[in-house]
Amino acid sequence: MPEQLQPAPRTDEVAGFGAVVVRVAAQVLETMFFEEAVASACEHAWLPTAVTVHVSFEGSHRGEFLLSVSPDTARTVAAGFLGLEPEELTGTQASEVILELANILCGALMSTLWPESALSLETPELAIAEHAFLGGMHCCFTLPDGMVAVSIGVSSGDGSSGDGSA
């Protein structure tokens, strides 16, 4: 369960968050999932049926990352990654791929937002959409088959050391 997070205090560090997310997401999705990400206005009516993944991170920054993908988009993205047609997906394949997408996107965003930082990501977990909208830094964008929402909430960034592994 995501803890209660304050909105990220240092917004000057992440000015243009939406533009950064779309740029990084586009690179991730195009390279490994063969999909095109396009900036769009926020819209959240689809969140209750979304595939939502939560990733905690800690180290020099500590917080939560949330990725929500509309159901059709989840299937298209998963099929692209696996080299299948969407109709060929079985069981939990779509959510397994979205879990890995969240892992890759979170890691790529962390490396872009805070390139000098030492961060470690927890194992991604499926989450429920009610808790999807964290406030803090947030944006939506579109893929050909639907919508994606990304939120990052930072609970501390006081330079405290990470788990010592870096």
Add this chain to the structure above:
Amino acid sequence: MKSLVVGISDCKVSNDLDSTLVTYALGSCIAVVLYDPATKVGGLLHYMLPESALDTQKAQQNPFMFADTGIRALLQAVTASGAHPKRMVVRLAGGAAVLDTEGVFQIGKRNYLAARKILWKAGVLISAEAVGGDVSRTIRLDLATGRMWIREAGAIEKELMQHHSPRKAVEGV
């Protein structure tokens, strides 16, 4: 040396050692070029749009207009002519951000992503590519050697070198 010209929304397959496969004015379109060095079978597809679902009727009349129906047809045709998927050298060209008749800048990128997605599904990796930018390209494939040349608008012709050669392990295939 004969030129076998491939037009827009067109595809040709040949193993004529005296011929080159050529296509002109690749703007936002993508050319998919296949070549089997063992059987010297080559194929060139020049498609305009990423997805046949956009217009299923047109796709039935001309499958080469779209990435999905076109690449499927190209793979079937080269395979039927004796090319083996594990030996095939695959190269892409085009996908430039030019203003096309629909006024859509992004169709070049969509066409390129469609090719990558479909080839990954088909189990084929790409050996070299000359894509993106904002220039039109003309390409030719020499069927005797499998070498491919690209001429970008306003520049001299250059060879598109493979970044990768088919693995020795499949020579016996």
Add this chain to the structure above:
Amino acid sequence: MPISVMIVDDSAVMRGFIRRVLTLAGFEVSECLEASNGEEALAGLEGHSVDVILTDINMPKMNGEELLRRLERDARLRSVPTLVISTDATKARILKMLSLGAQGYITKPFSPEALREELERVLGEKNA
């Protein structure tokens, strides 16, 4: 020449993606061992020799850094080339993993073709 491979990543679908690239790239994979963390990898490598190890960094139980340290300390396994595959694109992490003995480092996301190139480089240097 047939190769034997160990893939270490806590995501089964990522291991599948890597396996698919190996096959499509034309590598003759005689054996493909898989593990979801460093601990499982070391257990799987007992009594097995492999030509290359591909490993993620962030994994539960034993992460990629610790796995590399253990491999370096093992007289039999220290000469096996290791390719790190990770979401972490920071300079500090890359340098750290290379200093621990990794022969290559590729950041996620990567295209199938980029993985093929890096594998060929790492395996080529081994055979040089």
